[in-house]
Amino acid sequence: MNATELPTAEVAVEELLERSSERGYVLLSELQELHVPEIHGDTWVDDAITTATDQGVQVIDDVADDVPEEVGDASAALTTDLVRQYLNDxxxxxxxxxxxxxxxxxxxxxxxxxxxxLKERADQLTRTRKARLRQISRDGERAKERMVQANLRLVVPQARKFSGRDLDFIELIQEGNLGLLRAVEKFDHTKGYKFSTYAVWWIRQALQRGVASKGRTIRVPAHVWELYGKLRAAELRLRQQKGGDPSEEEVAEEVGLTVDRVREVRDAMQELVSLDRPIGEDGDATMGDLIADAAQLDPADTALEGDALSQIDAALNALDDRERIILVLRFGLGGQEPQTLEEIGAHFGLTRERIRQMQNRALAKLRHPSRAHNLSGLLDVLDRAA
Known part of the structure; x- marks a missing residue:
C-alpha cells in the first residue's frame, strides 16, 4: 500500500464516524490501527485527535493507560472487557x-x-386521573433513563483521571454513574447551560466522594486538612519568591504556626500517602510527580478530599448552579485543569467580563462568615489565583 492509498487524518476520522454515526466518539485504539508511522509520520494520531475534537467528536483513550490490563492477569482482562462493554453500551x-x-x-x-x-392526593383522584398520572410518571422514568444512557460517554474520561487511587476502574465508573444520575435529577434546563457541563461537575463530585470514602482507611480531621492546605499554599508562595524549597522555619513563620505544629500536620498527611512512593510499572516516577508545578498556583493543592471536601461541597451548594460551575471550572476544583475566563464564557455564551463578575460574586458569597471560617485555606488560594 502506498501513501496515496492511506487515509489522511481527516478522512480516517470521517470514516470512523460513518461506521459509528450514532456513537458520537471514536476510540484511540481505532485511530492507532489506521496509523502507519513509516508513511504517516509521528504526528498523524495527534492530528487525527485534533481533527476529531474540532468536529466536536470525543476521542476516548481505551489503551493501556486508561484500562488497567496486565498480560496473564485474569481480573485485569475482565476489567478491560467490562470497560469495553460499557463503552459499547x-x-x-x-x-x-x-x-x-x-x-x-x-x-x-x-x-x-x-x-x-399520586402520593399526596390519591383519595381525591378519579380512577381515570390516577391512570393518567401513572402514565406520566412512567414516561418521566423513561425520559430519565434516556438522559442517563445518552450521557454515559461522559463518565469514562472523568473516571480515568481518578485511576490509581485505591478503587478499581470499574468501581470508579460506578461512582461516576451515580454522579451522572444525580446530574439528571438536578438538571434545570431553563438555566440555559449545556447538560454536559453540568453533568461533568456531578460526575467529578461523585468520584471524589467515592475515592475519599471508600479508598482511604485513615481519616484525617477537617481542621488538619485546612492547615495542610495553608502549608501547601505557603510553600508555593515561598518557593516562587526564593526560587527554591523553603525551610520548615520559614513555612511556620509564613502561616503563623510553630515548627512542631507544622511537623505534626505533615506527619499526619504522611500517614496517608508518601510522596516518595513509587508509581508505574518501572517505579521511575513517584506520587510527588503528580503534584502541580510550583510555578502554577493550583487550588487542587488545598487537598479537596475527605471531611474537608464535604465542607467545601456544602459551601458551594449555597451558590446557584451557574456560579458553582464557574468556580469549579475556573479553579479546577473538580480535579481538571483550570479554565480561562474566555473558555468558561464559551460554555455559557457570555463575555469574559461577565464571567469575571459572576466569579467575584460567588467568591464574595463564600466569604460570608457562616462559611468562610471553614474555608479559610481554600479562600486564600482562590483569592490569589483569581
Missing part, C-alpha cells in the same frame, strides 16, 4: 441536542409532579 445511544435535553428534562419533572399528586 454507551455508544449505542445517540447524542442529544439541546432541544432533546430540554424535552427529556420536562418529561422527567412532569413525572416527579405526577408522583407527588
Amino acid at each position: 454507551a455508544g449505542r445511544h445517540a447524542l442529544l441536542t439541546k432541544e432533546d435535553e430540554a424535552d427529556l428534562a420536562k418529561r422527567y419533572q412532569a413525572g416527579l409532579s405526577a408522583d407527588v399528586f
